[in-house]
Amino acid sequence: MAGAAPLIAFENVEKSFDGGGDGRRVMAVCGVSFEVARGELLVIVGGSGSGKTTLLRLANRLITPDRGVVRIEGQDVAAADPVALRRRIGTVFQSGALFPHLSVAGNIGITPKLLGWSKPEIAARVDELLDLVRLDRAQDRHRFPHELSGGQRQRVGVARALAAKPAIVLMDEPFGALDPLTRAALGVEFRALHSRLGLTTIMITHDIAEALLLADRIVVMRDGRILAQGTPNQLAHSDDAYVNDMLQTPRRQAERLQALLPRDGAA
Numbered sequence: 001m002a003g004a005a006p007l008i009a010f011e012n013v014e015k016s017f018d019g020g021g022d023g024r025r026v027m028a029v030c031g032v033s034f035e036v037a038r039g040e041l042l043v044i045v046g047g048s049g050s051g052k053t054t055l056l057r058l059a060n061r062l063i064t065p066d067r068g069v070v071r072i073e074g075q076d077v078a079a080a081d082p083v084a085l086r087r088r089i090g091t092v093f094q095s096g097a098l099f100p101h102l103s104v105a106g107n108i109g110i111t112p113k114l115l116g117w118s119k120p121e122i123a124a125r126v127d128e129l130l131d132l133v134r135l136d137r138a139q140d141r142h143r144f145p146h147e148l149s150g151g152q153r154q155r156v157g158v159a160r161a162l163a164a165k166p167a168i169v170l171m172d173e174p175f176g177a178l179d180p181l182t183r184a185a186l187g188v189e190f191r192a193l194h195s196r197l198g199l200t201t202i203m204i205t206h207d208i209a210e211a212l213l214l215a216d217r218i219v220v221m222r223d224g225r226i227l228a229q230g231t232p233n234q235l236a237h238s239d240d241a242y243v244n245d246m247l248q249t250p251r252r253q254a255e256r257l258q259a260l261l262p263r264d265g266a267a
Contacts, residue, residue, distance in 0.1 A: 005074060006035035007168065007200045008059065013068035015054055028054045030224040032068075038167075041194050041201045043211040045246070046221035052204045054224075056170050059202065060086050072168065087111055090161030090169040094176050097157065098145040104130075104156050105141040111164045129159035132193065151182040158190060162197070169194075171203040175210070187214055209250040220246065 013032045016025040029051045036042045044052045057063045058070050061082040070077045077085060098107045108129055109122040117125070130137050133155040145153055154174065161169055174190070175183040191214050194201050205211055211218050212232045219229040220243050228238045235247060 004038060006071075007038045007040075007073060008036040008202065009069075009071040010034050010055065010058075011069045011071070013055075013058060013065045013070060015051075015058060015063065015065050027224050029058070029065075032221075032224075032226055034219055034226065034229055036200060036202060038200055039198055040216045041191065041199075041203065041214060042217050042219065043203045043205060043215035044219045044221060045205055045208055045211040047206060049223070050221040051224040052206075052221055053172055056091075056172055056202065056204060059170055060089050060091060087115060087164060088166055088168075090164070090166040092154075092157050092161045092169065092171040092174045094173040098153055098160070100145050103142050103144055104135070104148070107145070107156055108159045108163050110160065115164055125163060126159075129162060132162070133159045134189070135159075150178050151186060154178060154182075154186055158186075158193070162193075167198075167200055169199050169201045171201060173204055173206070176205070176207075183210075190214075208246045209253075212247075212250065 010032050013029055014027070015029040016027045018024075019026045032051070032055065034042075044055060046052050054063070058065055059072070059077070061077045061080065064078060072080070072085065072089070099110070102110065105123075105126045108126045109117075112122045112125055126141060127137050130141060135152065135155055140148075140152070145156070148156065157174070161171075171190075175186050178186065187210060193199070203211075203214065215232070217229065217231055218235055220227045220235065220238075220240075222242055227240045228235055228243045230238075235243060238244060238247075
C-alpha cells in the first residue's frame with residue numbers, strides 16, 4: 001500500500017569491528033539507510049567484505065550498531081528482546097546450517113517447540129511445510145541432515161525458517177553452495193513461496209544475475225556503503241561505474257556462451 005510504513009528500516013547505520021589488536025577499527029557498514037516494504041523481496045548484492053552479512057546480523061540483533069537505528073515493524077531492535085525477535089524472524093543460512101543431531105522433522109519443528117506449540121500442532125506444521133518445499137512426508141521427515149542432498153538440506157532450511165509463520169525472512173547466500181541446476185530451481189521456488197505466503201524477505205548474494213532474476217529491488221554495496229538501490233530497471237540507469245560493470249557481467253557471460261555453444265542442435 002502506498003505510504004505504508006516500511007516493515008524493515010535501516011537509518012544511518014554504522015558498524016565497525018576490531019582490526020586485529022592494534023587499536024584500529026575496520027568499518028564494515030558506513031552510513032547505510034534503506035527500507036523494505038511489506039511483501040517485498042529485497043536483494044543485497046556485493047563482493048566479499050562489502051558489508052552484506054553484517055546488515056543481516058544487525059537486523060536480527062546478533063550484533064548491535066555503533067550508530068544509527070534498525071527498526072522491525074517500527075520498533076528499534078535495540079529495545080527488543082533478542083530471543084523473541086529472532087523467533088519471529090525466519091533465517092536461512094548457506095548450506096542450510098541444520099542441527100546434525102536432529103531429524104528433518106526435529107529441525108523444522110525446533111522453533112515452534114521453543115515457542116510452546118503442542119506436539120500435534122508441530123507435527124501438522126512439519127507435514128504442511130514438507131509439502132510446501134516439495135519433500136516427501138513419509139520418506140524424509142525421519143532422515144538426518146547427513147542423509148540428504150545439498151538441495152534437500154536447503155529445502156529443510158527454508159522450511160525451518162517458515163515454521164513459526166514469520167512475516168520476515170532473512171537469507172544469507174541461501175543457494176550459493178548448490179550446483180547450478182539446483183540453485184536455479186530453488187531460487188524460482190522460493191520466489192514463488194515468497195509471493196504465495198506474503199513474506200517480506202532480505203536476501204544476500206554475490207551473484208548479480210540471481211539478484212536481477214529474483215528481486216523486487218536491489219541494494220548494491222561496496223566497502224560498507226550503498227552505491228545504488230532500486231528496481232533492476234532503475235539500476236540500469238545508475239551512473240556508478242562499479243554498478244554498471246556489475247550489471248554488464250551477466251550480459252557478457254551470455255554473449256560468451258552464445259559464441260561457444262552450438263546453435264540449432266548442430267554438433
